[in-house]
Amino acid sequence: MKYDHTEKAVALFTQGYNCAQSVFVAFSDVTGMDEELAKRLSSSFGAGMGRMREICGTCSGMFMVAGIIYGQGIESDDNLKAAHYQRIQYLAEEFHKRHETIICRDLLKGLAVTSTPTPEKRTEQYYKVRPCVKFVRTAAEILDRYLEENPPGGAEP
Incomplete structure (x- = not known):
């Protein structure tokens, strides 16, 4: 498929949703999650987890989608757990290959960004200088390709 x-995902970001929400909500058709619930669930992961500038929210969005689609729930089988962690590390590495890091503060290096809880206003200037839409695009592309190569419900690990 x-x-x-x-x-x-890009449209959601340009409408004002955070980076994690943009990726996670875009895949609601695949996860089967109600979009409003998906927006609330992923709201904490934007700007590197609550604007702490840690793991890029687009990666968090990818990882949550992968968990819903491929996760085993209570993973008492260490082999299944290892296979899922391998999957997450693969997705992270694919993002890393394109942007040299998955850390928000490093992705935004050179911009005057802070970790204060107050988000920046989404103005025309914000979108001109902020590279985040590029990261949203990358995460969605990586996850789409992964889903195509490893169909949900298929025989992949």
């Missing part, structure tokens, strides 16, 4: 969630 061909997946294409990139434009929806």
